[in-house]
Amino acid sequence: MIYISVLALALAPFVAAQSTDHALDIKAIEAHFTQSHVVPDLLSSFNPSALLSLNFAGVGDVTPGQPLTKEQVGTTPVVTVTPANSSVQLSGTYTLAMVDVDAVGADISKGVNRHWLVNGVTVSSSTVSNSSATAITPYAGPWPAAGSGPHRYVVLLYEQPSTFSAPEGFTQTGLPVAPMDFAAYVQSSGLTSLVAATYITVEEGTATASISATSAVVTSTLGQSSSHGSSTASGTSSSASATGSTPANNGSSRTLSSVAAMSLLGAAIITFIAA
Incomplete structure (x- = not known):
């Protein structure tokens, strides 16, 4: 129980930040409006x-x-x-x-x-x-x-x-x-x-x-862009264009990264408890 409480306390700020920080989502919608x-x-x-x-x-x-x-x-x-x-x-x-x-x-x-x-x-x-x-x-x-x-x-x-x-x-x-x-x-x-x-x-x-x-919006590269709201992106992961291709899920890369990070941290804690 002690280990679980420590894990919850450690993850709380991380989860809160993920649920309230929409910087990447804002960049994505700005890029969509430019590319379309x-x-x-x-x-x-x-x-x-x-x-x-x-x-x-x-x-x-x-x-x-x-x-x-x-x-x-x-x-x-x-x-x-x-x-x-x-x-x-x-x-x-x-x-x-x-x-x-x-x-x-x-x-x-x-x-x-x-x-x-x-x-x-x-x-x-x-x-x-x-x-x-x-x-x-x-x-x-x-x-x-x-x-x-x-x-x-x-x-x-x-x-x-x-x-x-x-x-x-x-x-x-x-x-x-x-x-x-x-x-x-x-x-x-x-x-x-x-x-x-x-x-x-x-x-x-x-x-x-x-x-x-029109060019595509690649959400996985938006966080790397130094230009706020830039529509210029490279790579092949999730993208969308204004002419009917499958649209990107804003913030998907950030969300997947967050889940992966949490999974790895959880696995590490479980391994530590089991040991």
């Missing part, structure tokens, strides 16, 4: 302070860039947000949005289709709640045109400042899916802090036009 061209197509830069997760009924939690069918994402997902570290407090109200940034290389100069826009959402126990919020555009599942390639549907959570004011044309509820100048909306409404974001890809049929190539 969401930065700079939609956002000029991306430095989140939290991680956003989507859970669709029948699918479960999805990873950044995960290819899904329009049937799989037809119902409103459960949105959760996890602070990058203990210094990030998720209180107050937020704006939640989902926009269609089209396929990589598409011309979106005339705007992006709005599929979800809700003001005044709150975060309770990490879950984003819109029960008392204002749904400018209620969730409308992705529905890309057949043959137009894998569309990038980006879900974003912005902090609403006390000075927030919905711009002209966005004060009514129940507005349908429609093109919008998303950057102009963010600026004119006073949304300044993008807390977290993620994206999925949805494609209908086979692309009839050439889609711009």
Whole structure:
């Protein structure tokens, strides 16, 4: 019993650090947004302070860039947000949005289709709640045109400042899916802090036009990168691209390393006790 107690005390700080330190996860989502061209197509830069997760009924939690069918994402997902570290407090109200940034290389100069826009959402126990919020555009599942390639549907959570004011044309509820100048909306409404974001890809049929190539995100190399949020990576372990390859599980390398380290330490302690 004494040895077990010592082991628990020794591992407690290690386990706590693994559960609260999301530095590698933040690097991974930043890299995903760069390699998929969401930065700079939609956002000029991306430095989140939290991680956003989507859970669709029948699918479960999805990873950044995960290819899904329009049937799989037809119902409103459960949105959760996890602070990058203990210094990030998720209180107050937020704006939640989902926009269609089209396929990589598409011309979106005339705007992006709005599929979800809700003001005044709150975060309770990490879950984003819109029960008392204002749904400018209620969730409308992705529905890309057949043959137009894998569309990038980006879900974003912005902090609403006390000075927030919905711009002209966005004060009514129940507005349908429609093109919008998303950057102009963010600026004119006073949304300044993008807390977290993620994206999925949805494609209908086979692309009839050439889609711009993207590089892969290799999570096992992100911790070695000296550039914060760099999308440049080498190696062959878990990777994902914006054009439909199997997406990486953010932080997987760190998690596997952690489990391996704990297993080795546990084995060493057991051997010592047995001796």
